[in-house]
Amino acid sequence: xxxxxxxxxxxxxxxxxxxxxxxxxxxxxxxxxxxxxxxxxxxxxxxxxxxxxxxxxxxxxxxxxxxxxxxxxxxxxxxxxxxxxxxxxxxxxxxxxxxxxxxxxxxxxxxxxxxxxxxxxxxxxxxxxxxxxxxxxxxxxxxxxxxxxxxxxxxxxxxxxxxxxxxx
Amino acid sequence: xxxxxxxxxxxxxxxxxxxxxxxxxxxxxxxxxxxxxxxxxxxxxxxxxxxxxxxxxxxxxxxxxxxxxxxxxxxxxxxxxxxxxxxxxxxxxxxxxxxxxxxxxxxxxxxxxxxxxxxxxxxxxxxxxxxxxxxxxxxxxx
Numbered sequence: 001x002x003x004x005x006x007x008x009x010x011x012x013x014x015x016x017x018x019x020x021x022x023x024x025x026x027x028x029x030x031x032x033x034x035x036x037x038x039x040x041x042x043x044x045x046x047x048x049x050x051x052x053x054x055x056x057x058x059x060x061x062x063x064x065x066x067x068x069x070x071x072x073x074x075x076x077x078x079x080x081x082x083x084x085x086x087x088x089x090x091x092x093x094x095x096x097x098x099x100x101x102x103x104x105x106x107x108x109x110x111x112x113x114x115x116x117x118x119x120x121x122x123x124x125x126x127x128x129x130x131x132x133x134x135x136x137x138x139x140x141x142x143x144x145x146x147x148x149x150x151x152x153x154x155x156x157x158x159x160x161x162x163x164x165x166x167x168x
Numbered sequence: 169x170x171x172x173x174x175x176x177x178x179x180x181x182x183x184x185x186x187x188x189x190x191x192x193x194x195x196x197x198x199x200x201x202x203x204x205x206x207x208x209x210x211x212x213x214x215x216x217x218x219x220x221x222x223x224x225x226x227x228x229x230x231x232x233x234x235x236x237x238x239x240x241x242x243x244x245x246x247x248x249x250x251x252x253x254x255x256x257x258x259x260x261x262x263x264x265x266x267x268x269x270x271x272x273x274x275x276x277x278x279x280x281x282x283x284x285x286x287x288x289x290x291x292x293x294x295x296x297x298x299x300x301x302x303x304x305x306x307x308x309x310x
Contacts, residue, residue, distance in 0.1 A: 036308040037282075044286065044304040046279075048252055049296035053281075055304070063308075077281065083309060084281035 036063045038075070051084075052076045061089065065116065065142055066099040068109070087113050095120060097140075103127040104138060116142040124149070209234040214242075220267050220293045225250040227262070238265040246271075248291070253279040253298075255289065267293040275300070282308040 038044070042057025052074055055061075059073040063086070070091035077084045089111040091097075097104040097118060107122025117139060124138040126147060137150040215228035230244030242260040248269060249255070257275035262268075270290040277284040277298075287302025 035310070038304075038306040038308070040304040040306075043302070044284070044300040044306065046284075046298045046300070047296065048298075053306070079280060082280060084279070086308075 037061075038073070040073075051078065059091070061091075066097050066118070068098075068111075069096040070094060070109070085113070089113075095122075099140070099142065101129055104140060106138065118142065218262075218264065221296065223250055225293075229260070239263055253277055255291070257289070269293070272301075282306060 037060075038053065038055055039060040040055035040057055041059070044056070045054040047054070055073045055075075057071065059068075059070050061068045061070075061073055061075070068089070068091055071093035073092070074090045075086050076088045077086050079085075091109040091111075093107060095104075095106045095109045097109060097120070099118075104118065104120055104124070104126055106120030106124040109118055109120045111118045120138040120140075121136065123134070124136060125132060125134045126138055126140075126149060133149050135149040135151040137148075139148040139150075141147070209232075211232045213230060214232035215226065216232075218225045218227055226249040227242065227247065228249075229242035229246035231242075233241040233243055235241055240262050242262065245256075245258055246260045247254065247256050248260065248262075255275060255277050257271045258273040260269055260271040268291065270288070272288040275286050275289050277286070277289075277300075284300065284304065284306040286300035286304045289301065290299040292298070
C-alpha cells in the first residue's frame with residue numbers, strides 16, 4: 001500500500017516536473033521567435049492614405065530576417081487579408097544592418113520583401129568575422145546568400161559568395 | 169370722480185404691467201442665447217460617435233468637456249476608435265471642425281499592423297495622417 005502510494009506521488013512529481021520544463025521551453029521558444037518591431041527616438045508618422053510609416057531619430061527596425069538601424073526610415077505597406085504587411089523599407093543616413101554574423105553599412109538602404117534583397121548605396125561596407133569589404137554599392141540577396149559589392153570604378157566590381165561554413 | 173380715478177388707476181396698472189412684460193420679454197431674449205453658447209457642458213462616462221473623413225469614429229472618455237461648439241476635451245482615460253485604428257490615451261482634445269485630435273499623454277494604438285506605444289499624438293484626420301511624438305515603439309503582428 002505504501003509502495004503504491006509512493007509510486008503514485010513519484011509519478012505525479014515527474015508529471016509536474018515535465019510540465020514545468022514544457023512551460024519553460026514554451027517561454028524561451030516564444031522569445032527565440034522574437035517579435036518584429038519599429039522603434040523611433042523622435043517621432044513616427046502613419047500616413048494611411050499613402051500607406052507608409054515614417055520613423056525619425058535613432059530608428060531601429062527588426063523583422064524575422066535582420067535588424068536595421070538608421071536615422072530615418074520610410075516603410076511602405078500593403079493590406080493583405082485585413083493585415084498590413086511591409087513591402088518596401090527605405091533607410092536613410094548612418095544605416096547599419098545586422099544579418100546573422102554580417103554587418104552592412106551605408107548611407108542609404110532599400111529592402112524589398114518580394115525578393116528579399118537589400119541594396120545599400122553611399123559609402124558601403126560589409127563586415128563578417130573574417131573580412132571587411134568596402135565599396136559604393138552593395139546588393140545583398142538574402143535568399144540566395146549572395147553579395148554583390150560594386151566600387152565607384154565599374155571595372156573593379158567584386159562579387160562575393162559566402163558559404164555557410166566558410167572559414168577563410 | 170371716483171369712477172374716473174379708478175379708470176385712471178386701472179389704465180396705469182395695465183400700462184405698467186404691459187411695460188413690465190415687454191421688459192421681461194426683452195431681457196429673456198438676448199442674454200439667453202449668449203449664455204447658452206458660452207455654457208460648458210460636462211458629461212461623465214461618455215461615449216458617442218463622430219462622422220469624419222475616416223468614417224465613423226467612436227469616442228469615449230471618463231469625462232467629456234464641451235469647450236465650445238467645435239472643441240471637446242476628453243478628460244481622463246479616453247479612446248478614439250474606427251475601422252482603421254483604436255487609440256487609447258488620456259486627456260485628448262478634439263477639434264470637430266478641423267478634424268484634428270491630439271494628446272500630450274502616453275498613448276497606445278492598435279491597428280492592422282500591430283500595437284504602437286508613443287508619448288503623445290496628433291491625428292490629422294482630414295489628411296489621414298497620425299503623428300506620434302517622443303519615443304515610439306511599434307510591435308508588429310506576426
